[in-house]
Amino acid sequence: MAGSGLGQATVEFALLLPVLIVLIMGVLDFARAFNVMQVVTNAAREGARAGIIPTNTSATVTSTVNTYLTSAGQSGCSTTGTNLGSAAAAGATTTVTVTCPLQALTGTLIPGWSGTINLSQTATMRHE
Template identity: 45%
Template sequence: MFRLLHRRSERRRRGAALVEAAIALPIFFLTILAIVEFGRAMMVGQLVTNAAREGARQGILYGSADAEVRDRVATFLQNAADIEPEHVDVQIDVAPGPDREDAAPEGVVDAQSGDRVTVRVTVPWDQASWGVLRWLGGESFQGEATMRHE
């Protein structure tokens, strides 16, 4: 009698594992994709900050020009994160240093020793994402670095 009851319950649960897997696996894979996407977001955010530092380092060198700073930032991001240069927005501000007595500098070319060079880099998330999940769509990564001119 026990065997008869055991066989009936086996027949009713025959597809239960398949149904449970059909429900659990998509949730599991979606979680894995989310971890990968947010990991990429953290990496790109750090790379944008590093690109701003590279641009500021270029900008504080004597004889540098704004175009050289923009090229340095774009090249860094293209090599490090495979972000095309046309999607990178670079803003360069030069503030007069405490010892400067004449007019404020117009760009990196006019900077003198002690002037502060600030480089801001912005990259849209849509251009930096690997996956198809667009959770951060419309957002942008921003990095900023300020250094004193040599």
């Protein structure tokens, strides 16, 4: 009557496998979100740096941010800014906000949630 316990181990594994998969997907989502947040932060900073140069325009700042985001593999992002380039006096602050959508892996597992997270960062720098 003494069994090897193989059947019991198989049932336990079958019960825990979905939980383990969701946990791994959550860890991957967090890592991706952290990576994209760093890219968005750096893109906003690059945009603010471009925005404090007096000869640059709003289009130049947006182009700088989009170039950075494209090189980092991000798309579908939006950029807004205030007091950019020649529009601001010396000593004024330039603010650039970058927002990027992130599609979560676990989004399909939660009913009623599209799985999209909007990651947004703002950088502010003083004009020269």
